[in-house]
Amino acid sequence: xxxAIDLGIIxxxxxxxxxALTAAELGLEVHLFDDGPSPGGRIFKALEAAxxxxxxxxxxDHARGADLLNRFRASxxxxxxxxxxxxxxxxxxxxxxxxGRAWLLPARAVILAxxxxxxxxxxxxxxxxxxxxxxxxxxxxxxxxxxADGPALFAGAGPLLYLIAAQYxxxxxxxxxxxxxxxxxxxxxxxxxxxxxxxxxxxxxQGLALRRRLRRAGVPLIxxxxxxxxxxxxxxxxxxxxxxxxxTEVAARHLFVHMGLLPNSNLAASxxxxxDWDQGRLCWRPRLDGWGASELPWLAIAGDGYDxxxxxxxxRRGELAGLWAAEGLGRIDVAERDRRAAPIHRRLxxxxxxxxxxxxxxxxxxxxxxxxxxxxxxxxxxxxxxxxLRGALALGCGEVNQLKALTRAGMGRCQGRQCAxxxxxxxxxxxxxxxxxxxxxxxxxxxxxxxxxxxxxxETGDD
Amino acid sequence: xxxxxxxAIVVGGGLHGCSVALHLAQRGLSVLVVxxxxxxxxxxxxxxGGVRRLGRDPAEIPLSQxxxxxxxxxxxxxxDDCGFQVSGQLKVAETAGELAELEARARQxxxxxxxxxxxxxxxxxxxxxxxxxxxxTGGLVSRRDGFADPFRTTRAFMRRAREAxxxxxxxxxxxxxxxxxxxxxxxxxxYRLSAANLINCAGGWGAGLAAWLDEAVPAExxxxxxxxxxxxxxxxEPVIGAQGRALSFKQTGxxxxxxxxxxxxxxxxxxxxxxxxxxxxxxxxxTVAELFPIMRQADIVRCWAGLEAITxxxxxxxxxxxxxxxxxxxxxxxxxGFQLGPITGRIVADLLTSGQxxxxxxxxxxxxxxx
Ligand SMILES: Cc1cc2nc3c(=O)[nH]c(=O)nc-3n(C[C@H](O)[C@H](O)[C@H](O)COP(=O)(O)OP(=O)(O)OC[C@H]3O[C@@H](n4cnc5c(N)ncnc54)[C@H](O)[C@@H]3O)c2cc1C
Ligand SMILES: Cc1cc2nc3c(=O)[nH]c(=O)nc-3n(C[C@H](O)[C@H](O)[C@H](O)COP(=O)(O)OP(=O)(O)OC[C@H]3O[C@@H](n4cnc5c(N)ncnc54)[C@H](O)[C@@H]3O)c2cc1C
Numbered sequence: 001x002x003x004a005i006d007l008g009i010i011x012x013x014x015x016x017x018x019x020a021l022t023a024a025e026l027g028l029e030v031h032l033f034d035d036g037p038s039p040g041g042r043i044f045k046a047l048e049a050a051x052x053x054x055x056x057x058x059x060x061d062h063a064r065g066a067d068l069l070n071r072f073r074a075s076x077x078x079x080x081x082x083x084x085x086x087x088x089x090x091x092x093x094x095x096x097x098x099x100g101r102a103w104l105l106p107a108r109a110v111i112l113a114x115x116x117x118x119x120x121x122x123x124x125x126x127x128x129x130x131x132x133x134x135x136x137x138x139x140x141x142x143x144x145x146x147x148a149d150g151p152a153l154f155a156g157a158g159p160l161l162y163l164i165a166a167q168y169x170x171x172x173x174x175x176x177x178x179x180x181x182x183x184x185x186x187x188x189x190x191x192x193x194x195x196x197x198x199x200x201x202x203x204x205x206q207g208l209a210l211r212r213r214l215r216r217a218g219v220p221l222i223x224x225x226x227x228x229x230x231x232x233x234x235x236x237x238x239x240x241x242x243x244x245x246x247x248t249e250v251a252a253r254h255l256f257v258h259m260g261l262l263p264n265s266n267l268a269a270s271x272x273x274x275x276d277w278d279q280g281r282l283c284w285r286p287r288l289d290g291w292g293a294s295e296l297p298w299l300a301i302a303g304d305g306y307d308x309x310x311x312x313x314x315x316r317r318g319e320l321a322g323l324w325a326a327e328g329l330g331r332i333d334v335a336e337r338d339r340r341a342a343p344i345h346r347r348l349x350x351x352x353x354x355x356x357x358x359x360x361x362x363x364x365x366x367x368x369x370x371x372x373x374x375x376x377x378x379x380x381x382x383x384x385x386x387x388x389l390r391g392a393l394a395l396g397c398g399e400v401n402q403l404k405a406l407t408r409a410g411m412g413r414c415q416g417r418q419c420a421x422x423x424x425x426x427x428x429x430x431x432x433x434x435x436x437x438x439x440x441x442x443x444x445x446x447x448x449x450x451x452x453x454x455x456x457x458x459e460t461g462d463d
Numbered sequence: 464x465x466x467x468x469x470x471a472i473v474v475g476g477g478l479h480g481c482s483v484a485l486h487l488a489q490r491g492l493s494v495l496v497v498x499x500x501x502x503x504x505x506x507x508x509x510x511x512g513g514v515r516r517l518g519r520d521p522a523e524i525p526l527s528q529x530x531x532x533x534x535x536x537x538x539x540x541x542x543d544d545c546g547f548q549v550s551g552q553l554k555v556a557e558t559a560g561e562l563a564e565l566e567a568r569a570r571q572x573x574x575x576x577x578x579x580x581x582x583x584x585x586x587x588x589x590x591x592x593x594x595x596x597x598x599x600t601g602g603l604v605s606r607r608d609g610f611a612d613p614f615r616t617t618r619a620f621m622r623r624a625r626e627a628x629x630x631x632x633x634x635x636x637x638x639x640x641x642x643x644x645x646x647x648x649x650x651x652x653x654y655r656l657s658a659a660n661l662i663n664c665a666g667g668w669g670a671g672l673a674a675w676l677d678e679a680v681p682a683e684x685x686x687x688x689x690x691x692x693x694x695x696x697x698x699x700e701p702v703i704g705a706q707g708r709a710l711s712f713k714q715t716g717x718x719x720x721x722x723x724x725x726x727x728x729x730x731x732x733x734x735x736x737x738x739x740x741x742x743x744x745x746x747x748x749x750t751v752a753e754l755f756p757i758m759r760q761a762d763i764v765r766c767w768a769g770l771e772a773i774t775x776x777x778x779x780x781x782x783x784x785x786x787x788x789x790x791x792x793x794x795x796x797x798x799x800g801f802q803l804g805p806i807t808g809r810i811v812a813d814l815l816t817s818g819q820x821x822x823x824x825x826x827x828x829x830x831x832x833x834x
Contacts, residue, residue, distance in 0.1 A: 090738055104741065272736055382717070395618065399501055405508055405614035408717065413693055413764050442767075445739055449693060449762040456748035456759075458741060 001093070001106050002461025005031050007325050008094050008107035010085045010267065013041015014311045015303025015318035016113030017068055020077040022322025026331045030077045031107075033096065035084045035448075039069060041115055041303075042135070043311045045142045054142070057170050058210060059163045061311065068315070087445030088112070088267050092298055097450050103459035109298045109325045112268060113318060116261035116304035119283075119364065120418045121156070122386075125230030126257070127377050134164040134258035147173035148254040153239050155179035155228055156258035158362045159203075162210040164258065169217050176252050178214060179225040179241055181259070183365045190361035197357035200350055203310075226365075230255050259364045261308045266415065268294070268301060269443035277436035280359050281308060282366050283421075284440055290345075291324035292317055300324050309355055316348035369422045370429030378426075379419040381412020389426050398431045400424055400439050413449055416441040465653055469493045469630075471660040471815065472649050474637045474672060477507035478613075478801060479793050480664035481620035482808030488627035490812050495658070496621075496629065497651045499636035500735070503617035506666050506769040507801065511689055511711050511723045512613045513702055514802045516579050517552040517605035518568070520778050522826035524577060526806050529822060531579075531607070533805035543619035546612030550713070551701035553591055554603045555754065561706040562601040569603055579605045594698045594757050603706075610702055610713055613801060620804070640675065642787060660789045660815055667732050667770030669780070669794025673829070678786055681775055681832050682795045686730035686737040686768040687723060690744060692761040694718030699755070708750050720761060722751055725798055728768035737768040773797045774832075781807060781827035783814060791815075792829050 007023050009016045012034035024030045032039075040047045044065035047054075055062045072079075080098065087095030093104045118133045125131065134154060140146040151174045154165040165178050197204060214221060227242040231249075240249040260282075265275065268286045273294050275284040285307065292300040302321040303314035320341055327337040372378070374387025384407045392406040400423055403409060409423055410416030416423075420441050428435040471487055473480045476498030487494040496502070514534050516527045538544035556562040569582040581604050588602045589595060621631065632651065639650035640661065649656045665672045670682035695718055703712040709724035726743035744766060751758045774780065774795040784790035791811055796803065806822070813820035 087739075087741065089741075095741055395622070397618065402501065402503070402614070402618075405503070406618070411691075411719075411765065413762075415765060444765060444767050445741070446763060446766065449764045451759075452692065452748050452761045452763050453752060453759045455741070455745055455763055456752040458745040458748075460742050460745070462742070 002104070004092070004106040004108050005029055006107070006329055007031070007109045007111065008033065008105065009111045009113055011041065011113035011115055011303065011305070012036070012039040012079065012081075013113060013115050013303060013314065014043060014068065015115070015305070015314040015321075016041070016111070017072050018315040018318030019111050019113060019302050019322040019325070021071055021075055022319045023325045024075050024077045026322070026326035028326055028329060028331060031080060032077050033080045033083045033085050033094070035082065037081055039072060039079065039081070040065060044069065045139065050142070051145065057167045058213065059167065059206065084448050085267065086448050086450050088271060088299070089445075090271060090296065095445060097454055100451065100454055101459065102450055102454035102457070104461055106461070109328055110300075111292070111321045111325060112299070112301045112305050113303045114264040114267060114305050116308055117264050117417060119259040119262050120421060121257055121259040121364070122369070122372060122376055122378055122422055123228050123230075124373065124376060125232070125236070127380060128230050128232055128236050129234065130232070130236030130253055131230050131255045131257065134161055134256040137256045138164045138167065141167060141171055145171065147171050150253040151176035151251075152254035152256055153177055153179065153250070153252040154256045154258070155181060155225065155239070155241070157182040157364045158258055158260040159207060159358055160261070161258040162207065162214065164256070165219070166210045166213050169214065169219065175214070175217075175219045176250060177220040177222055179228065179243075180221065180223045181225050181228060181365065182223075182362050184224045186361055186363055190357050193357040193360055197354040199353035203354040203358070260362060261304060262421070263305045263308065265305065266417065266443055266447040268305070269440065270445050270447055271296065271299070275440070279436070280356065282363065283308075290320070292321040293324055298328070309352055313348055313351040316344050316351065319344050320348070366425060367429070369425040372422070372426070378422045379409035379412065381414055381418070382408040384409040384419070386426065389423060390430065393427065393430045398427060400427065401442050403427065404441060410441050415443065415447060466655045467495065469495045469656065469658040471662055472497060472647065472656055472658040473662045473664050475664035475666055475669070476502035476621070476631060476633065477505055477664060477666045478503075478617045478620060478804035479507075479807050480662070481617055481624055482804050483662050483664060483793065483811045484629035484631075484808070485620055485624035485627060486808035486812035487815065488624055488629040490816055492815065494629045495656065496624075496631045497635055497637050497649070498631065498633045501633050502621045502631060503614050506771045507617040507804070508614040509689070509767060509769040510613045510801050511713070511721055512546070512610045512801065513552070513711055513713070513799070514547065514609045514611055515552045515605070515702065515799070516608055516802070517603065518554055518704065519799070521571070521575060522778055522823075523803070524572070524575060525823055526803055528577065528579075530803050530806035534609070534611070534802070535607075537611075537805070541619045541623045543615065543622070545616040545619050547609060547616075548611070548716075549607050549609040551591065551604055551606045552608035552704065553588075553701040554704040554706055555588070555595065556600045556602055556706045557598060558707065559600055565601065565603040565706055579607065581606065591701055592699050592703060594755050596754050596756055599754070604701070608702070616804070647789065660791065662811060663790070663792045663794060666794055667730070667772050669772050669792065671732075673792055676784070676787065676790065678784055678792070678829060680780055680795065680829060682772040684730045684732045684770055685773045686728040686770050687725050687798050688728045688739060688744060688747070688766060688768040689721055689723040690747065690763050690766040691722070692720045692758075693764050695720060695757070695761060698757055703754070705750070705754065709747070710750050710754070712751060712755070720758070722747055724750070730770055732770050737770060739766050739768060771796065771798055771800075779803075779827055780829050781810060782824045782829060785828070785830040
């Protein structure tokens with residue numbers, strides 16, 4: 001083995017950056033790995049290189065991002081851009097890949113700050129060219145200032161849907177309509193949680209401002225939409241949906257869908273760390289303590305990978321994880337850690353206050369996934385349809401990994417990231433069990449594909 | 464059901480447990496398979512699927528041959544083709560010395576009266592596998608071997624066994640076994656079961672179970688690893704092995720390439736887990752890059768491992784206990800037990816119904832390691 005670094009952090013978003021800054025300030029030798037070309041994560045993607053007009057994108061928090069990135073550039077954190085972490089082992093070794101090389105690097109402590117992914121959401125026509133996630137559209141916008149030609153439709157459920165639509169608008173694009181797929185009962189159910197949310201009023205203000213902005217620009221905001229469908233030959237031509245008891249079909253060349261976020265948990269899952277089903281957020285979450293520490297004493301998780309709670313909360317979680325690492329590696333004692341953590345916890349709790357409300361307000365109609373038509377593709381990598389999965393279920397295989405073995409769903413390049421939730425939902429519906437009992441795919445490294453040639457030349461640090 | 468009495472209780476729902484259940488049920492015996500996880504969850508569901516006679520220990524050849532006859536008509540028998548394909552299996556020599564070893568092997572097999580292993584020179588080798596690196600010198604081919612889909616196969620055996628009357632208890636571990644008045648009592652979760660016969664099909668946990676029953680076998684539990692690539696255009700038909708290196712290599716119908724050969728992960732049978740070892744997978748990747756230049760462009764998308772018992776002499780334990788009546792061991796398949804699945808159940812059924820079998824199982828005796 002090579003000599004171990006103190007702390008390896010995966011992900012240069014708000015959580016990873018904050019963790020790195022905190023730990024480096026306390027004297028740790030910190031290495032920060034990110035598969036993108038520049039630091040900032042999702043929210044501050046390509047912010048350093050952004051043209052001045054992006055400063056005015058709503059929700060970009062340009063000033064806060066610039067400050068974070070400036071402090072990061074001035075720190076002595078060792079930053080490794082365009083470096084994929086494809087494995088973390090229980091021997092505390094990171095498996096890394098960059099520029100055709102692959103190598104193993106031992107670390108004394110590790111923080112996973114890999115962020116979130118958008119909840120995959122199959123519906124009729126979702127594989128047509130022209131349909132993509134709103135997040136993917138945002139990446140094009142943030143990195144290249146690109147917007148779709150011709151009118152675009154946004155559809156889904158979640159605060160980010162409105163945010164990204166507003167950013168799109170600010171970039172000069174035309175939005176044909178925003179279809180809100182949050183079920184009818186959500187608003188009423190969320191109401192009871194409003195008082196708690198008022199502890200973080202800026203989120204509510206921002207949400208209302210976004211809606212206003214879209215409305216003023218003449219974007220129809222259509223609520224309680226169901227039965228979304230993209231239609232067309234080689235490309236989306238129309239989008240059809242049901243609202244207020246009527247089916248409507250509108251012309252659109254682009255449909256951007258967003259159904260909320262899920263913690264990116266492939267690395268945590270590949271370590272066989274326990275995960276719990278969160279019925280409030282409808283997702284699996286790694287079992288962690290308040291610092292983000294896992295049952296492995298050298299591993300913590302921060303940011304969206306811990307808990308979907310926004311960029312500011314991600315920074316706070318990053319700071320806490322940085323303190324955890326500094327204490328764990330003997331740079332500060334427990335008392336010092338706790339002293340520094342107290343105000344961070346307070347600020348974090350304020351951020352979290354709004355979440356139960358938002359989670360309820362934007363809860364996606366997860367049950368709909370179980371009603372997918374047999375013909376609809378669920379696993380895009382291996383082209384496995386809902387009907388294929390039901391067929392396998394009928395053979396008596398009622399567990400996610402069994403369906404994977406029988407149908408190949410989840411065996412492709414994305415390692416099941418895209419289909420796991422739908423497969424679980426189908427099983428839950430057909431077997432009458434709660435989705436929490438159905439489980440997730442067993443995950444193994446490499447969590448992202450690596451070239452065989454790189455593996456054949458793997459630098460193990462042993463000689 | 465919290466209690467029940469059977470002619471036989473099978474511990475372990477891998478391929479061998481399912482095969483035993485099927486054969487016993489087809490002969491009219493009542494049988495229960497107890498599986499601590501789910502049927503096919505371990506080695507039987509995650510192996511490389513190689514259906515290979517090629518290169519087997521001479522002691523295994525008669526069993527392997529008999530199993531092969533069953534594979535060739537597996538679809539008719541089970542009502543599911545198990546993804547079985549006759550692709551051929553080919554073992555490659557990379558030097559003149561290795562080719563000489565293969566030649567000797569071919570002679571040995573022929574002398575035993577079998578003709579499935581055939582020596583081929585470079586021309587036929589590159590005709591069979593044009594993508595092979597040109598330094599290869601020849602090979603040994605078994606043209607009617609092949610591969611199947613392991614999980615699907617195991618479940619097909621289970622299904623057929625059920626149809627024939629066998630029962631399965633999943634998610635329940637056997638935690639206590641006692642011999643009382645000529646019968647076995649078995650505790651599994653809340654169940655208290657009894658049977659005249661107990662069949663140890665516990666795979667990677669088989670030696671542990673045998674030790675429980677005071678019949679120690681010096682087997683270790685290992686975790687052979689596999690890796691699989693993103694799909695490539697079809698470039699190789701037979702399953703490829705190598706004389707001088709650890710390799711099993713096949714391209715599936717989906718275009719993906721499954722690579723194994725025995726490099727091992729850390730085995731943690733007590734925790735039901737394995738941990739991959741990328742230092743070992745590196746060796747596997749290197750072998751493949753050297754033997755198949757086209758593979759240098761491939762991407763590895765997934766790696767995994769399965770738990771399997773390995774005996775000191777590399778062949779399984781198959782046969783009656785040397786200590787107790789009504790106890791049969793069937794484990795320790797050393798990484799190549801999938802192909803034998805169809806026949807082991809028949810052997811057990813023979814033993815239970817007539818006390819003997821026409822297949823030569825003496826080399827697999829459980830007490831062969833003693834003394
Ligand atoms: C598509 C999308 C768009 C979003 N847009 C916004 C927005 O505009 N405004 C907003 O307030 N919030 C946005 N969010 C929410 C946002 O994720 C959080 O607010 C915040 O960025 C979370 O910070 P984080 O550090 O936890 O993760 P992220 O910011 O997501 O950072 C994680 C980083 O880790 C990297 N990474 C992940 N896995 C690996 C690996 N295996 N190897 C190497 N690197 C890896 C990723 O590339 C990424 O750079 C968005 C989320 C998503 C998923
Ligand atoms: C990676 C890999 C690749 C392989 N490739 C090939 C190949 O290409 N060709 C080939 O012929 N063979 C191959 N093999 C070998 C083959 O998979 C095994 O020999 C065969 O599957 C063993 O079957 P089994 O039923 O004995 O064991 P298993 O499938 O392991 O089943 C044993 C079962 O017993 C259960 N069990 C254990 N203890 C208890 C208990 N106390 N109570 C209840 N249940 C219990 C376990 O949960 C397990 O499911 C490979 C093996 C591996 C791991």
